[in-house]
Amino acid sequence: MPLLSNVPALRLTLAYALHDPSCLLPHATIPTLLSLPLPVGNALPAIDKSGRKPTVRALVLDKDNTLCPPETAKMHISYIQKLEKIRESPEFSHNPKSILIVSNTAGSTSSPAHEAEAKQLEAELGLPVLRQAPGRKKPLCGPDVLAYFKEHGVTDDPREIVFVGDRLATDVLVAREVGSWSIWCKDGWRNPEFPGRDFRGFFSKMENRFEWIMRSSLKKTAPLPKSYSLP
Incomplete structure (x- = not known):
């Protein structure tokens, strides 16, 4: 969905861009979802001085330009195979x-097209698609994500959730808002x-x-999820 x-x-x-731009940086960067390391926790920063990695129990995946080309629900076999490895x-x-x-898009509104996309993905992938509440699209849907994982017995700790997607302004920012981890697919879907x-x-x-300037020129890094504090 266009940001405007x-x-x-x-x-x-x-x-955030004006007052705390580092919060728009991801905790890890990969070219595409096909490059997502497993276990996912090993790709994230250490959470203490001993180098301990986070515990990960839940994964949130973006659709457009992450799982499939923008504004479609057409899955490439390589991405289906990657999802199987992630699930295992x-x-x-x-x-x-x-x-x-x-x-x-998929599952984000009551429009027939968005609902059809959600059902298509669920049938093809066997993965649930969040039905977002009106007015709470990314990056504002964090509470709904947390409620979903808690309701289904996955986790009630946002620090055990990783958001993966191609957009800093939605996927990375929603992770920041709820105190979770973010992994950015820099090249989107290929x-x-x-x-x-x-x-x-x-x-x-x-x-x-923006990300290149923040990291290369200004030497900024993403802060740990706000629920963490280093000793």
Whole structure:
């Protein structure tokens, strides 16, 4: 979903960009979902001086330009196979509800098209798609995600949840808002057979530039989830 059509997201993003821009940086960066390390916790920063890695019990996956090309629900076989490996990982195999698709298209409104996309993904992947409450699209849907995982016995600790997606202003920011971890798919969705085709839009490319400036020029890093404090 274009950022300009999601006014609450735009306001929140601008507030962070002006007052605490490091919070828009992800805790880990990968090219695409196909590169997601398993176990996922090993890709995240240490949570104490001994180098201990976080415990991960739940995974939130974006759809558009992460699982599949933008504004479609068409899955490539390589991504389906990757999801199977993720599901079989000990971090997520303990509970069939431990992986949740959260999209600002599929399942995000009562429109027939968005509901059809959600049902298509659930049927094809066997993964649940969050039905977002009106007015609480990413990055404002964090409480609904936490409630989902708690209700299904996955976890009630936001520090055990990792959000994975292609957008700093939605996927990374919702993780920051709820006190969870974020992994950024920098290149978005790529077809392994035609990796040169770029599906990122204008705002995604601007976010890439912002991230490069923050890390390379200003030497900034993402803060730990706000529920953590280093000794």
